[in-house]
Amino acid sequence: xxxxxxxxxxxxxxxxxxxxxxxxxxxxxxxxxxxxxxxxxxxxxxxxxxxxxxxxxxxxxxxxxxxxxxxxxxxxxxxxxxxxxxxxxxxxxxxxxxxxxxxxxxxxxxxxxxxxxxxxxxxxxxxxxxxxxxxxxxxxxxxxxxxxxxxxxxxxxxxxxxxxxxxxxxxxxxxxxxxxxxxxxxxxxxxxxxxxxxxxxxxxxxxxxxxxxxxxxxxxxxxxxxxxxxxxxxxxxxxxxxxxxxxxxxxxxxxxxxxxxxxxxxxxxxxxxxxxxxxxxxxxxxxxxxxxxxxxxxxxxxxx
Numbered sequence: 001x002x003x004x005x006x007x008x009x010x011x012x013x014x015x016x017x018x019x020x021x022x023x024x025x026x027x028x029x030x031x032x033x034x035x036x037x038x039x040x041x042x043x044x045x046x047x048x049x050x051x052x053x054x055x056x057x058x059x060x061x062x063x064x065x066x067x068x069x070x071x072x073x074x075x076x077x078x079x080x081x082x083x084x085x086x087x088x089x090x091x092x093x094x095x096x097x098x099x100x101x102x103x104x105x106x107x108x109x110x111x112x113x114x115x116x117x118x119x120x121x122x123x124x125x126x127x128x129x130x131x132x133x134x135x136x137x138x139x140x141x142x143x144x145x146x147x148x149x150x151x152x153x154x155x156x157x158x159x160x161x162x163x164x165x166x167x168x169x170x171x172x173x174x175x176x177x178x179x180x181x182x183x184x185x186x187x188x189x190x191x192x193x194x195x196x197x198x199x200x201x202x203x204x205x206x207x208x209x210x211x212x213x214x215x216x217x218x219x220x221x222x223x224x225x226x227x228x229x230x231x232x233x234x235x236x237x238x239x240x241x242x243x244x245x246x247x248x249x250x251x252x253x254x255x256x257x258x259x260x261x262x263x264x265x266x267x268x269x270x271x272x273x274x275x276x277x278x279x280x281x282x283x284x285x286x287x288x289x290x291x292x293x294x295x296x297x298x299x300x301x302x303x304x
Contacts, residue, residue, distance in 0.1 A: 002138055003177075003186050004146060004203050004264045010134040019091040019130035036127055038108030040115045042169030044127075045069035048262040051092060051101035051132070053301035059085070061225045062262075069165050070107060077107050078125045091130045102135040102263055108168065137264040145270030145281045146259065148200065149185035150248060151176035155198040155220040163199070164223035173201040187259070189251070189272060192220040196245040203259035203267070206230065207251050208285045213241040214250065226260040226293075233292045239285070256283030265297075266290045 017024040020032075037043035047066040050057045063081055070077050079087065088103060106129040112121045153176040155163050161172070176188035180201070188201040199205055199221035207214045213234050215227070234241040251257065256278055257269035266289055268282040277283075282290060 002141060002144075004137075004141070004200070004259055004261060004267050006138045006141065007135045007263075008138065013133045013135075016095045016097075016133060017091065018132070019087055019128075021125075021128055022087065024091065024094050030129070030131075032108075032127055032129075033111045035112050035115060036108055037110060037112055037119070037122060038106070038127060038168050040112060041117045042167065042171075043073070043075075043117070043119065044106060044108030044168040045073065045075065045166050046104060046106040046168060047166060049088070049103040049105060050262055051097060051103065052099060052297050054098050055301035055304040056085075056088065056103075057297055057300050058225050058229065061228070065166060065223055065225065066105065066107070069167070072162070072165055073167075074119070075107065075109055075126060077128065079128065084128075087128075088130055088132075091132050095132055097132055097134070100134055100136050101132050104131045104133075105129075106131070106168070135263065137267070141264070141267055143268075143281050145268040146187055147185040148187055148189040148205075148257075148269055148272045149180040149183040150273055151179040151188040151190055151201070153179065153188070153190060155190045155192050157193060157220060163220055166223075177201040189248075191248065192216070192245075194245075195248070197248055197251050200259055203261040203264070205251075205269075206258050206260065207246070207254035208256035208283065209250060209254045211240060211285070213239055213285065213289075214246045214254070215241070215243055216246070217244050224260055224262075226262055226265065229293065229296060230260055230266065230289060233289060233296065237292060239289070256286050258282070258286045258289075265293055
């Protein structure tokens with residue numbers, strides 16, 4: 001039961017150096033204190049990046065999201081944008097990486113004087129970690145697709161827990177995924193507080209009904225960079241798209257569906273709650289958008 005984050009192991013990652021607070025060290029030496037805020041209470045933000053043909057794709061959008069999230073929780077990253085970009089490039093250069101790489105950029109509040117949630121107990125600067133790995137999505141997912149299961153865990157509004165915040169705390173999403181796994185599915189489909197379709201536990205969802213692409217209002221789902229790119233691609237290329245509330249029944253009766261994320265790009269969905277959506281994957285609209293997205297990635301790389 002592979003999820004949208006499934007990948008094949010690459011032996012090159014065993015010797016890749018990681019960046020821990022500016023130090024390039026081996027994976028086995030990359031440790032943080034048990035008093036680090038990220039370990040103690042999940043106090044931090046993160047970002048995923050892809051290196052494609054020598055270019056960090058959609059870098060400004062990703063950094064906008066990272067620095068916005070850090071500001072929301074009053075976390076000083078300790079690096080300017082340009083300095084942080086330089087650290088990412090230094091990590092990639094140290095590993096001679098040029099393509100097919102996924103980067104996890106993680107920032108926590110750093111070491112604390114005691115294992116509690118009070119941010120005032122932070123002793124100094126943030127902990128900044130850059131992990132670059134050779135990772136490619138499982139190619140079989142394109143024709144196999146994902147099975148989704150609607151979890152009882154709901155996406156939350158900003159005044160409860162803002163789903164647009166890339167927080168280190170993912171327990172609600174993990175709980176939803178566990179429900180899906182128990183039901184024999186690959187990923188969890190999550191509804192908003194009213195019961196409209198919102199997102200999946202790790203990705204954003206799009207459905208296709210009668211040639212129209214549907215996606216949620218964005219109020220309760222991840223602030224996805226890939227999601228935004230797909231919406232723009234639909235608008236730019238004349239594909240009808242509805243951004244707003246739609247029901248679970250509409251998702252169940254869609255002709256196609258796919259999920260979006262930085263790692264996997266556009267991944268087809270084969271069924272939702274046991275209801276098969278399409279006999280041939282990827283569906284025509286999904287395939288068309290996948291092609292447009294690949295072209296967009298190539299254009300980004302060429303413009304670097």
